[in-house]
Amino acid sequence: MRITVNGTDYPVPDDVRVSLLDMLRERSGLTGSKLGCNQGACGACTVLLDGERVLSCLTLAVQAAGREVRTIEGVAAAEGELHPLQQAFIDHDGFQCGYCTPGQICSALGMLEEFRRGDPSHVTADLAGGQARFSHEEIRERMSGNLCRCGAHNGIVAAILQFADAGAGE
Amino acid sequence: MxxxxxxxxxxxxxxxxxxxxxxxxxxxxxxxxxxxxxxxxxxxxxxxxxxRLPASIDETEDGGLWVGAAVRNTALAADPRIGARYPMLSRALLSGASAQIRNMATVGGNLLQRTRCAYFYDVPGARCNKRVSGAGCDAIGGFTRYHAILGASEQCAATHPSDMCVALMALDTVVHLDDGNEKRRLPLSEFYRLPGNTPHFETELRTGELVTGIQIPSCRAAVNSTYRKVRDRSSYAFALVSVAAAMRVENGVIADIRLALGGVAPRPWRAAKAEAALAGRAPSQEAFRNAADAELADARALGGNAFKIPLARSTIAAVLGELAGDAA
Structure with a gap:
């Protein structure tokens, strides 16, 4: 059994204690995903596992065996052109130091898919009313698992809104 | 590790x-x-x-729902049947943790997460009766903003952090267990233990026993239900106080009332005394406040958590008022 990361297969670590994050960073040369709190409180390690955003620090690598992982390295087009969401983060100053950014972008991509399929959030008024209106308030709530200690949250929300409004679905 | x-x-x-x-x-x-x-x-x-066990949500014969233990919190919260029939459960789930954690967390794991406080986690720095039986508790006399006001003991005052379980407790949910030899069912109210002198035992789960799923009974009142969570920041924080409530008013009186509290006790707390004070009464703010007082009569603060008693009282009254609407 292998772990597929951004389309490339990697071996499952022999030591089952290795987290998915450590496997990516320390064994696979994929240092885009960041180690923040290492306890599920900050979101810096967010990756997409079979399309769902998860915390790679609390996921054992072995739990990803046979599944597909997408990290920030797999977001831009192969020829190096930025993904439109990455460009939107630049356009709106959605970061200062950039440490939380890979997690923010992976989280936002997962969030947009949750939104498209009609998942409600804590601030969605009508649980059964189909898709909630895509708003500043909805994005803030749905992105609350990703902290930014530089305080770029307003820029992050603006970048996600721009990307979503452009209809730039994947 | x-x-x-x-x-x-x-x-x-x-x-x-x-x-x-x-x-x-x-x-x-x-x-x-x-x-x-x-x-x-x-x-x-x-x-x-x-x-990776099968994760299904199925109708039961009594009009309720069966939820497999491996169902993810995100899937349960978004299920249209939960949203329509048990909105307080969707609301509770959506108020818990972050989207990433809800995508990972299973129903079984949510039930069995540890009752905990910061001292429980501080292995090198703090004594904890839950970690080492009889070691003592550094929380008592310490920083107690997040600790329990109901059901605590001299040994432990940590709170059960789940939001989902508060709603499930109000809904008379039954936990299905299997150890390979015997299958058994326990109402959630009998599944969780209070700390007493054995705070390291949090549930009635036996060694080797697996939670296979939960059964949520049919509940007409739950159509009119909600979950309110009061916390230190507006998202991604544990409850200081939370209230899950369902109410059905018929002919001007409360025909069915379900009330449970989170953030205030070592287990999801069914507010049975408040329910008893409300059953058959006409809904009013006075009745709601009296019911809250009945539930909180036994509340004991440790110092830093004293604010939780009036906060719980006002939150209970506010949520019941919201559910009663024009009837109150």
Whole structure:
């Protein structure tokens, strides 16, 4: 059994204690995903596992065996052109130091898919009313698992809104 | 983290196939257990990954729902049947943790996350009766903003952090258990223990027993239900006080009332005294406040958490008022 990361297969670590994050960073040369709190409180390690955003620090690598992982390295087009969401983060100053950014972008991509399929959030008024209106308030709530200690949250929300409004679905 | 073995179970039979004297632990989404192992709060020799067991939500004969233990919190919250029939459960789930954690966390794991406080996690720095039986408790006399006001003991005042379980408690949910030899069912109200002198035992779960799913009974009142969570920041924080409530008013009186509290006790707290004070009464703000007072008469503060008593009182009254609407 292998772990597929951004389309490339990697071996499952022999030591089952290795987290998915450590496997990516320390064994696979994929240092885009960041180690923040290492306890599920900050979101810096967010990756997409079979399309769902998860915390790679609390996921054992072995739990990803046979599944597909997408990290920030797999977001831009192969020829190096930025993904439109990455460009939107630049356009709106959605970061200062950039440490939380890979997690923010992976989280936002997962969030947009949750939104498209009609998942409600804590601030969605009508649980059964189909898709909630895509708003500043909805994005803030749905992105609350990703902290930014530089305080770029307003820029992050603006970048996600721009990307979503452009209809730039994947 | 101490070394452990790992295997994946794809069926309940496989999950329960371990030797009787095995020390295997079941792993769901890992959002609590992996953290506890890494912090050396807990140790495990062997993990059985049960997060890939069949995860279905099915209708039951009595008009309720069966939810498999491996159903993810995100899937349960978004299920249209939950949203329509038990909105307080969707609301509770959506107020819990972050989207990433809800995507990982299973129903079984949510039920079995540890009752905990910061001292429980502070292995090198704090005494904790839950970690080491009889060691003492550094929380009592320490920083107690997040601790329990109901159901605590001299040994432990940590709170059960789940939001989901507060709503499930109000809904008379039944937990299904299987150890490979015997299947049994326990109402959630009998599943959780209070700390007493054995705070390291949090549930009635037996060694080797697996939570296979939960059964949520039909509940007409739950159509008119909600969950309110008061916390230190507006998202991604544990409850200081939370209230799950459902109310059905008929002919001007409360025909059915379900009330449970989170953030205030070592287990999800069914507010039976408040329910008894409200059943058959006409809904009014006075009745709601009196019911809250009845529930909180036994509340005891440790110092830093004294604010929770008036906060719980006002939150209960506000939520019941919201559900009563024009009837109150």
């Amino acid at each position: 101490t070394p452990f073995s790992y295997r994946v179970a794809t069926s309940t039979t496989e999950a329960l196939a371990a030797a009787p004297d095995s020390s295997e632990r079941f792993l769901g989404g890992g959002t609590n257990l992996v953290d506890l192992l890494r912090q050396n709060v807990e140790q495990a020799d062997a993990l059985v990954d049960v997060s």
